[in-house]
Amino acid sequence: MAAEIRNAARRDGGLVRFENVGLRYGMGPEVLKDINFSIAPRSFQYLTGPSGAGKTTLIRLVLMALKPTRGLVNLFGQDVSRLDATTLTGFRRRMGVVFQDFRLLDHLTLYENVALPLRVLGKEETSYRAEVVELLRWVGLGERMHAVPPVLSGGEKQRAAIARALISRPELLLADEPTGNVDPGLGRRLLRLFMELQSLGTAVVIATHDLALMELYDAPRLVLVDGHLHVDA
Ligand SMILES: Nc1ncnc2c1ncn2[C@@H]1O[C@H](COP(=O)(O)OP(=O)(O)OP(=O)(O)O)[C@@H](O)[C@H]1O
Structure with a gap:
């Protein structure tokens, strides 16, 4: 199909x-x-x-x-x-989308936010952990992956939203x-x-x-x- x-x-x-x-x-x-x-x-x-x-x-x-x-x-x-x-x-x-207002979940870390689309698909964490970490590094957030959105700058949130949009390889x-x-x-x-x-x-x-x-x-x-x-x- x-x-x-x-x-x-x-x-x-x-x-x-x-x-x-x-x-x-x-x-x-x-x-x-x-x-x-x-x-x-x-x-x-x-x-x-x-x-x-x-x-x-x-x-x-x-x-x-x-x-x-x-x-x-x-x-x-x-x-x-x-x-x-x-x-x-x-x-x-x-399709991946980066919204104007990011739409990150404040109670989840950046790592968890980016992994969420894969979790929703029922994937095992072991199958995607390395990929999520690599993507966060690619957008320059390797050091911030365990932080939650409320403590991040606008630019950091922006990059996390981009990483989340890309994790499903749209x-x-x-x-x-x-x-x-x-x-x-x-x-x-x-x-x-x-x-x-x-x-x-x-x-x-x-x-x-x-x-x-x-x-x-x-x-x-x-x-x-x-x-x-x-x-x-
Ligand atoms: N839910 C809605 N109900 C009624 N009118 C709406 C709604 N959403 C947008 N509009 C109207 O539709 C028009 C286009 O809005 P839209 O948000 O698509 O523009 P935009 O080009 O994205 O603007 P911006 O660059 O400011 O984000 C505007 O006149 C807006 O007021």
């Missing part, structure tokens, strides 16, 4: 494809209008636009946390409106303002982490309005303005 889905994604040329997607919250105005774009496997792109333009909303649509009001959302080669709950859960596991990583809470030096280091991740085979989407960051590494920009999206390649 997994191979079938991957083949379908390849055939359709994308991990994600939106066709004429529109979204409104409740009876409010349309926040996203006629959105068309696709995300190729192993690609790197920014999602940008002014505050309130709809970046988080678009990410939530990709994560299937929201249903489009109109149009087609295709993930891994399949129309999501036709999928059953089990397949949707499987699709979510193929095919697609969505990061919402991943450099929003860090100084420019750390922002550059995080960007290098994302580039390395892409070179290891993950497609990366970074939502940001940090122009300086986007200038550091040239990549296509999905630009949202007034609910419309255009691609600056």
Whole structure:
């Protein structure tokens, strides 16, 4: 089944494809209008636009946390409106997400936070311990793995959230303002982490309005303005 889905994604040329997607919250105005774009496997792109333009909303649509009001959302080669709950859960596991507010669990150590997605899958600790430690070192938190989130800086929490998003080796990583809470030096280091991740085979989407960051590494920009999206390649 997994191979079938991957083949379908390849055939359709994308991990994600939106066709004429529109979204409104409740009876409010349309926040996203006629959105068309696709995300190729192993690609790197920014999602940008002014505050309130709809970046988080678009990410939530990709994560299937929201249903489009109109149009087609295709993930891994399949129309999501036709999928059953089990397949949707499987699709979510193929995506990693770094939320703007981190969403770490305060009563768990960083090690436990990062290991959580694997624990939830019922894996034995012996099968993942080394991998979690290696990933925490990779994001520069090797010395902090037994600390709990409330005693960490914003940048440390940011990196822990990135490690947690990566532990399941996602095919697609969505990061919402991943450099929003860090100084420019750390922002550059995080960007290098994302580039390395892409070179290891993950497609990366970074939502940001940090122009300086986007200038550091040239990549296509999905630009949202007034609910419309255009691609600056
Ligand atoms: N749950 C909600 N209910 C109603 N309106 C919402 C909801 N979430 C977002 N909106 C509205 O949708 C629009 C887009 O919001 P969204 O958070 O997607 O923008 P954004 O580009 O991510 O903004 P920022 O860069 O400030 O995070 C805004 O006008 C916002 O007020």
